[in-house]
Amino acid sequence: xxxxxxxxxxxxxxxxxxxxxxxxxxxxxxxxxxxxxxxxxxxxxxxxxxxxxxxxxxxxxxxxxxxxxxxxxxxxxxxxxxxxxxxxxxxxxxxxxxxxxxxxxxxxxxxxxxxxxxxxxxxxxxxxxxxxxxxxxxxxxxxxxxxxxxxxxxxxxxxxxxxxxxxxxxxxxxxxxxxxxxxxxxxxxxxxxxxxxxxxxxxxxxxxxxxxxxxxxxxxxxxxxxxxxxxxxxxxxxxxxxxxxxxxxxxxxxxxxxxxxx
Amino acid sequence: xxxxxxxxxxxxxxxxxxxxxxxxxxxxxxxxxxxxxxxxxxxxxxxxxxxxxxxxxxxxxxxxxxxxxxxxxxxxxxxxxxxxxxxxxxxxxxxxxxxxxxxxxxxxxxxxxxxxxxxxxxxxxxxxxxxxxxxxxxxxxxxxxxxxxxxxxxxxxxxxxxxxxxxxxxxxxxxxxxxxxxxxxxxxxxxxxxxxxxxxxxxxxxxxxxxxxxxxxxxxxxxxxxxxxxxxxxxxxxxxxxxxxxxxxxxxxxxxxxxxxxxxxxx
Numbered sequence: 001x002x003x004x005x006x007x008x009x010x011x012x013x014x015x016x017x018x019x020x021x022x023x024x025x026x027x028x029x030x031x032x033x034x035x036x037x038x039x040x041x042x043x044x045x046x047x048x049x050x051x052x053x054x055x056x057x058x059x060x061x062x063x064x065x066x067x068x069x070x071x072x073x074x075x076x077x078x079x080x081x082x083x084x085x086x087x088x089x090x091x092x093x094x095x096x097x098x099x100x101x102x103x104x105x106x107x108x109x110x111x112x113x114x115x116x117x118x119x120x121x122x123x124x125x126x127x128x129x130x131x132x133x134x135x136x137x138x139x140x141x142x143x144x145x146x147x148x149x150x151x152x153x154x155x156x157x158x159x160x161x162x163x164x165x166x167x168x169x170x171x172x173x174x175x176x177x178x179x180x181x182x183x184x185x186x187x188x189x190x191x192x193x194x195x196x197x198x199x200x201x202x203x204x205x206x207x208x209x210x211x212x213x214x215x216x217x218x219x220x221x222x223x224x225x226x227x228x229x230x231x232x233x234x235x236x237x238x239x240x241x242x243x244x245x246x247x248x249x250x251x252x253x254x255x256x257x258x259x260x261x262x
Numbered sequence: 263x264x265x266x267x268x269x270x271x272x273x274x275x276x277x278x279x280x281x282x283x284x285x286x287x288x289x290x291x292x293x294x295x296x297x298x299x300x301x302x303x304x305x306x307x308x309x310x311x312x313x314x315x316x317x318x319x320x321x322x323x324x325x326x327x328x329x330x331x332x333x334x335x336x337x338x339x340x341x342x343x344x345x346x347x348x349x350x351x352x353x354x355x356x357x358x359x360x361x362x363x364x365x366x367x368x369x370x371x372x373x374x375x376x377x378x379x380x381x382x383x384x385x386x387x388x389x390x391x392x393x394x395x396x397x398x399x400x401x402x403x404x405x406x407x408x409x410x411x412x413x414x415x416x417x418x419x420x421x422x423x424x425x426x427x428x429x430x431x432x433x434x435x436x437x438x439x440x441x442x443x444x445x446x447x448x449x450x451x452x453x454x455x456x457x458x459x460x461x462x463x464x465x466x467x468x469x470x471x472x473x474x475x476x477x478x479x480x481x482x483x484x485x486x487x488x489x490x491x492x493x494x495x496x497x498x499x500x501x502x503x504x505x506x507x508x509x510x511x512x513x514x515x516x517x518x519x520x521x522x523x524x525x526x527x528x529x
Binding site: 066069070071073087090091092094095097099101104105106108109110111115118119122123124125 | 264265267268269272275276279342349350351353354356357358359360361521522523
């Protein structure tokens with residue numbers, strides 16, 4: 001179970017106007033602006049739930065994922081994941097979670113994918129039989145057979161993303177965070193990834209938290225959505241709550257964003 | 263422990279992959295070594311008595327230095343570590359049940375080791391067969407050779423723990439450029455990479471020998487060429503061990519502190 005209560009996080013950002021004069025001025029006097037990335041965020045997610053965490057760019061989605069995965073410490077508020085405070089004992093916490101950052105890569109660039117997997121096996125101290133089982137299952141479901149022997153640098157984005165997802169699940173985590181997993185993927189890869197996530201949630205009861213800008217992802221995967229904007233939670237409910245009739249999902253969401261002025 | 267060994271293995275295997283780079287490296291190091299020896303020949307011809315080391319010892323020092331360049335060169339850092347900090351890819355590493363410091367340490371040692379192993383043998387072999395004062399002399403005794411190996415490993419570890427400081431400090435400065443230039447040029451000059459430390463004026467040398475830089479290549483190379491022997495070995499080795507403990511201690515704690523308060527860059 002994941003709970004977040006009154007979590008706040010702010011960043012300090014240096015800002016200045018364009019131009020040489022302004023650049024010189026900022027040498028001596030720098031103006032900082034405090035950006036409230038998360039402002040009093042609270043929610044609870046139960047085991048086995050699949051939740052879509054949506055909002056416009058800069059709404060605070062990634063900050064939330066980073067706090068939940070223990071790599072960012074909030075300014076205030078409490079948060080527990082399976083009874084643990086993520087940032088207090090990072091190493092214990094991360095043993096039970098899997099994370100996929102769609103914009104970053106966890107595979108070693110120059111060596112075949114399977115070498116990266118073997119490294120993860122040792123990092124998480126996964127027993128041989130469990131590793132073999134998981135690998136076989138992932139290989140089948142994500143169609144990795146050919147890819148595993150290829151160096152990461154020679155994979156296409158879609159192929160790589162499938163490997164990334166597999167890499168995050170080798171240690172059978174209870175909770176999976178997906179930060180824009182379908183970004184830049186073609187239709188076929190997108191469908192494959194979606195179908196896989198659905199099956200994962202069904203068969204292993206893995207809790208999945210998904211951030212994305214692709215509303216079809218949300219439509220296909222999650223019953224519950226949490227909408228954030230400007231660091232606040234604006235809506236915690238289902239897609240049906242915001243959908244009117246047969247309107248296009250993207251337009252509906254854009255409409256919602258506009259109505260909240262975010 | 264197993265996880266860090268595994269890191270070591272993967273990085274080592276990766277380093278062994280680049281055969282052409284190793285071949286080019288061997289040629290470069292060999293030509294560089296030969297050039298240095300030619301320069302020293304001219305100096306020693308002018309007045310051999312004016313130098314603190316015998317010509318044979320200097321030649322041996324140079325060949326060993328070239329053969330094990332990958333062990334001791336501070337500029338030899340892992341771009342991937344800097345990239346991961348700059349781009350925010352480090353997020354993934356923070357999501358793993360591992361200590362960042364230990365992992366990077368294992369990685370750096372493996373990288374240097376794999377490069378040195380690919381490069382050292384051809385250079386050592388050729389240098390051993392060169393005619394008398396220009397080539398490399400054999401170790402003077404078994405004890406001498408063992409001491410050389412031990413201090414070389416210590417020197418490698420000190421070099422790595424020094425580079426670790428640069429990696430960790432990059433957490434705070436965001437761009438590694440400035441730090442790298444300052445740290446690398448300090449090491450280059452003060453460690454005896456440009457000229458061996460005995461060639462420095464006495465007053466300066468006495469200070470330099472206390473610094474961590476002298477705990478890198480200076481000790482093993484001078485032990486091998488018998489410039490350091492007997493009781494004189496104790497102090498530099500003790501300094502090597504002290505600096506290793508100090509540098510890793512500072513680096514490890516700084517890294518823990520950084521982990522707690524890093525702000526990851528990029529979306």
